[in-house]
Amino acid sequence: MKVSNHQSLSCFNTLAINAIAPKIIELESISDLSLVDDIDLKSAYVLGEGSNTLFVDTQTPVIIKPAFTGIELNEHEEYTELEVKAGENWHQLVLTTIDKGLGGLENLALIPGSVGAAPVQNIGAYGVEFSDFCRYVKWFDFTTKQVVKISNRDCQFGYRDSIFKRSLKDKGLIVSVGLILSKRWQPKLTYAGLDDLDKTSSAKTIMDRVIEIRSAKLPNPNHLANAGSFFKNPVVDSSVLSELERKYDNVPNYPISDTEVKLAAAWLIDKSGLKGYRLGDAATHEKQALVIVNHGNASGKDIVDLASYIKTTVFQHFGVMLEHEVRFIAKDGETSLVQLEREQTND
Ligand SMILES: Cc1cc2nc3c(=O)[nH]c(=O)nc-3n(C[C@H](O)[C@H](O)[C@H](O)COP(=O)(O)OP(=O)(O)OC[C@H]3O[C@@H](n4cnc5c(N)ncnc54)[C@H](O)[C@@H]3O)c2cc1C
Incomplete structure (x- = not known):
């Protein structure tokens, strides 16, 4: 666990707002969670890569940053199962899966941020959402200090919405996510920009197109x-x-x-x-x-x-x-x- 005091967060949020955190607690492993004071746990803001965060004041709450990484892969006949730790970068995960020949996440390429934040607002783009692939979310509860598995259904996913923005807000943090990528992959090409692609396009071709459109349309933070x-x-x-x-x-x-x-x-x-x-x-x-x-x-x-x-x-x-x-x-x-x-x- 790394702790730093009175630090500017300008490099920790993509709007580059220069707000000062009284304390930043960077968690290098899940076991670090047992070392964090209860007061800090219950009053802190859990920060991923800060690409969906606006610090409105010059000061912020204590910041907890889950930085644990790792991707586990399990092959099954019909699908591949992945468990990905919260501190992984989302786009890097998409690149890794496509590189391994696993289709599914290509429409969600180049969305900034961490894997741990993806379920929070159920990230989505080009007609696809995180919830389409999520099997479960592993959640550390600040009160019980236990990690529990929350099923896709219980995550209450909606448009840019989930239980993590509602009843579980500020009550814990996402440790990892469980994903399923079907081996009967079908391209999703209905959205404008992808609809002129050939129906036999590979997941890599679709991902490259998504990256091309997004790079042309959206400013790079x-x-x-x-x-x-x-x-x-x-x-x-x-x-x-x-x-x-x-x-x-x-x-x-x-x-x-x-x-x-x-x-x-x-x-x-x-x-x-x-x-x-x-x-x-x-x-x-x-x-x-x-x-x-x-x-x-x-x-x-x-x-x-x-x-x-x-x-x-x-x-x-x-x-x-x-x-x-x-x-x-x-x-x-x-x-x-x-x-x-x-x-x-x-x-
Ligand atoms: C250029 C650009 C393009 C974008 N395009 C899209 C898009 O196409 N689709 C889309 O859906 N979003 C998009 N976003 C928004 C952003 O990428 C997502 O919301 C992303 O999931 C934020 O990840 P983050 O790690 O930066 O989250 P942060 O900003 O750090 O946090 C966001 C929320 O998640 C919570 N959180 C973070 N990590 C955890 C954790 N481990 N456990 C519990 N809570 C946690 C935070 O407390 C906060 O409430 C875009 C942003 C940018 C800058």
Whole structure:
């Protein structure tokens, strides 16, 4: 276990926010968990690679960073089973599986972050989600100090959602994930960008295409600090879509049910005139309005102010309320844009 005090987290979050952690506890093995004080365990923020985290204050809670690594593979007749430790890098895992001739994870290539964070918001891209391959998650409970296995069903996966964001939030940490990759692999090519690929394309060809599209569309956090899609795509009543279609041609939407559709948050922000909009060093990306970037010295508060402005402007234009996908972490733990706006109004 490595412990450091009063350290800047600017290199530990992809928005490069310079917030100070009172303590960073890096766990090198699962047994290190028994060495962590109860007070730290129960008040800490579990940080992976910080690609879905916004530190909103200049100070943060104690940081616990699971850094244990390892990939175990078990071959079966019909499928390959993997158990992957939380500290592995997600994209590196995708590369490893494709390299071993195992199809399945190719559509999820180049998603930044750690394996341990993947179940938390049930990462997804190009019509595929983490939950499609997850068999179980191994979870260390801060109160019982036991590791338990949580089945896919009990993880309560949804769109960018799981039990780890709800009833298990702050109650423990993910130690490893169990995945199943079927040997009867079928390519998933329905999503725009992949739909022109030949149906006999290999998993490697699909992965290369995903990497190519993502590299062209999304800024690389190593070159321009960002946390990917800042807001979720809002799910609205179909009547909201009908209203929009009276005013605009080709409104992007994905049917969810007979009565609900998912709108594209990027389109809403763009049509509100906010693509490339800048507030100090915080800005929306010039090519992809859904991505908020830090051009240099933006603070957590600067990003919050911009996010609040975007949310209000989109609501004024379309009556649609955006919700952030990025986790907002204040000095004393998790907060939200709504909560911060409320506090500002009360000041
Ligand atoms: C350029 C870019 C593109 C992106 N594209 C996508 C995309 O296509 N699809 C998508 O779904 N996401 C995308 N994201 C978001 C991000 O990649 C994912 O949310 C990723 O899973 C975050 O991993 P992380 O380790 O960086 O998590 P962090 O930001 O460190 O943490 C995120 C959450 O997970 C929790 N957490 C982390 N590790 C653990 C653990 N071991 N146990 C318990 N809780 C834990 C944290 O407490 C926090 O609540 C993108 C981000 C960027 C910067």
